[in-house]
Amino acid sequence: MSHAVSPLAPKSYADMPVIEGVRMATAEAGIKYKNRTDVLLMAFDEPATVAGVFTRSKCPSAPVDFCRANLPHGKAKALIVNSGNANAFTGKKGKAATALTAQSAASTLGAADNEIYLASTGVIGEPLNADKIAAVLPDLATRLTGDFWFEAAKAIMTTDTYPKVATRSANIGDVTVTINGIAKGAGMIAPDMATMLSFVVTDAALPADVLQALLSKGVGPSFNSVTVDSDTSTSDTLMLFATGAAGKRGQSAVAEAGDPALADFASALDNLLLDLAHQVVCDGEGARKMVEVEVSGAVSDESAKRVALSIANSPLVKTAVAGEDANWGRVVMAVGKSGEPADRDLLEISFGDVRVAVEGERDPAYSEDAASAVMKKDKIPVRVKLGLGAGKATVWTCDLTKEYVEINGDYRS
Known part of the structure; x- marks a missing residue:
């Protein structure tokens, strides 16, 4: 069932720049929807540092469990997102589906399983056919491109009526870095963490613990301050990846989140998160105001x-x-x-x-x-x-x- 674009949708979309070190591709795997993309592969040329915050639901999805287990390693080679099925409340089958997807991605990209991150969104309680995702991964890996943010945002939509994208730039010392983000969310949105899916990538060179501190702080006044219907999803995932490419351009090393050199970056990140959170509210299911x-x-x-x-x-x-x-x-x-x-x-x-x-x-x-x-x-x-x-x-x-x-x-x- 498709719905007219929300009257609160942005009048124009951000022009999303390429971020060095990350490439994407999407596919139609036929998980639930027909004739639309429903799988996103985001791959990092070199392992990126990673941070995440997840739902506080006591019934989290299998991908949330999977990401939480991998996060302490602090490195990401790829992110795979599917729409149409949340892989939540799917028991042992759900865990097997995440394992199969991660193994397929790891072997396709030459990575370790703990460098793969997964997110799923859609119906709760339906087993996810991970074979459909595994089947499209080799082709996706051959089509990866940097200039693909808008298409990436489209592939993760469920009842959303428009893709959600945002970009900001900031200075760390005298080097300019870029931050891009995409999000999805329209229903089952209540502020108890990220309450939807959102993926943010920067070319800054920052360690995982610094990213985590910035993200955990930034979520409070943004995603944790929006609500569509008071219902906290099983699948809420907000992740921040840093490719480190700015390090090759001379960005100075940053060891802690409180470093004054990070002030501009932290402000830009907070602003981007709030922008995406507002786009989610403006696409609340049936919303007019x-x-x-x-x-x-x-x-x-x-x-x-x-x-x-x-x-x-x-x-x-x-x-x-x-x-x-x-x-x-x-x-x-x-x-x-x-x-x-x-x-x-x-x-x-x-x-x-x-x-x-x-x-x-x-x-x-x-x-x-x-x-x-x-x-x-x-x-x-x-x-x-x-x-x-x-x-x-x-x-x-x-x-x-x-x-x-x-x-x-x-x-x-």
Whole structure:
């Protein structure tokens, strides 16, 4: 079932530069979809350093287990991603499928099994026919090319309506490095780690532990601050690879994440992750509106985030947004149920610049017309001031439409 491109899709896509040391190819393996690419092979000319963060789900997929086991080695020769089947809740068959895929890739590319990384996305509980992936790998290996980011992003889509790409450049010392990223995600998106698949590659020369520190920090205000439907996937995988090619261009060595020389790179990485996270929210299944929930005045930043997520994940708030209804009573409800410290009589709520409630009651100057005008926009800011402290947080979500129910009502059939 295909769906029209989200009205929140980017008006134009980033022009993705080639990154030295990485090449890609895609294939139609027929795992679930017909007449579209569903396998991506990303191969590194020299073993890249690697970092990753994964779902906190207690029912992780077989590829997540596989990646976690390999990550301590810190080196990657290839990444293989398939769409259409998550290889999750597939028991011993799932583990056998990851082993077969990794062995096929390792022998095709002349690598060790622990230098292969895998990710799968799609239906949960269906055994994955890894023979279909193994069958296309030798051909993929002959077609690898650097200028293929957009096609790579297309091959990992499931219910996504557009491919998600982003690129940034940064300086480490006086050498310029590039960071490219792709992501997929439209449903089963809730911030408890990466909540989707995303793969980021840079030509910087950085050790694995430095990459890991930067990635773990960068995920908090980006992928961990978006939610489509409050459901955390079994398969969430966010990986960062560094080919090291900039080292040959004279980039100085960096030994720790706190090195001042990395400030520009860390900032660019954080910015790229936030860009990709916003693209995921804007492609929320059936989404017509993006909502930015900003909570301030909480007892702590952590408390502010929990309140913000309570609002962003409320079906009643999200359906009100879908109906362009300035129903601030539902925001009051979501603050009150969050379990976090809040004082009814200090609460202040605004939709955009229109204050709708203050000091525990409707704003005396409240205008339904002004509030409704805000609700008609594509991007709607919801601002909540708790008046208790200095804690603040921002999260992003989308509205909940009839299309979301339709897409998820027949996802498997």
